[in-house]
Amino acid sequence: MKKSVLIAAPLMMLALPGCVRTVASVVTAPVRAGAQVVDWSTTSQEEADRNYGRKMRKQEAREGKERKKADKERREQCRRAGYDNCG
Numbered sequence: 001m002k003k004s005v006l007i008a009a010p011l012m013m014l015a016l017p018g019c020v021r022t023v024a025s026v027v028t029a030p031v032r033a034g035a036q037v038v039d040w041s042t043t044s045q046e047e048a049d050r051n052y053g054r055k056m057r058k059q060e061a062r063e064g065k066e067r068k069k070a071d072k073e074r075r076e077q078c079r080r081a082g083y084d085n086c087g
Contacts, residue, residue, distance in 0.1 A: 043051075078086035 075086045
């Protein structure tokens with residue numbers, strides 16, 4: 001009986017560091033997951049600036065297209081009315 005205890009004790013000591021690491025991983029996993037959720041749910045200033053810039057470029061492009069379309073319609077109406085300089 002004493003021989004088996006003497007053999008098992010060193011084996012348990014070798015396995016203990018692995019167990020401690022596993023327990024530490026299991027204990028810290030919810031904290032890490034919570035931190036990741038917070039990171040995903042918040043927007044950094046850099047991301048906000050990038051998103052705002054993208055939004056403004058799209059808006060400017062849209063306004064440019066609308067302005068170009070309105071100018072074309074105005075010139076066409078001018079030509080239909082018979083004016084020479086519809087520029």
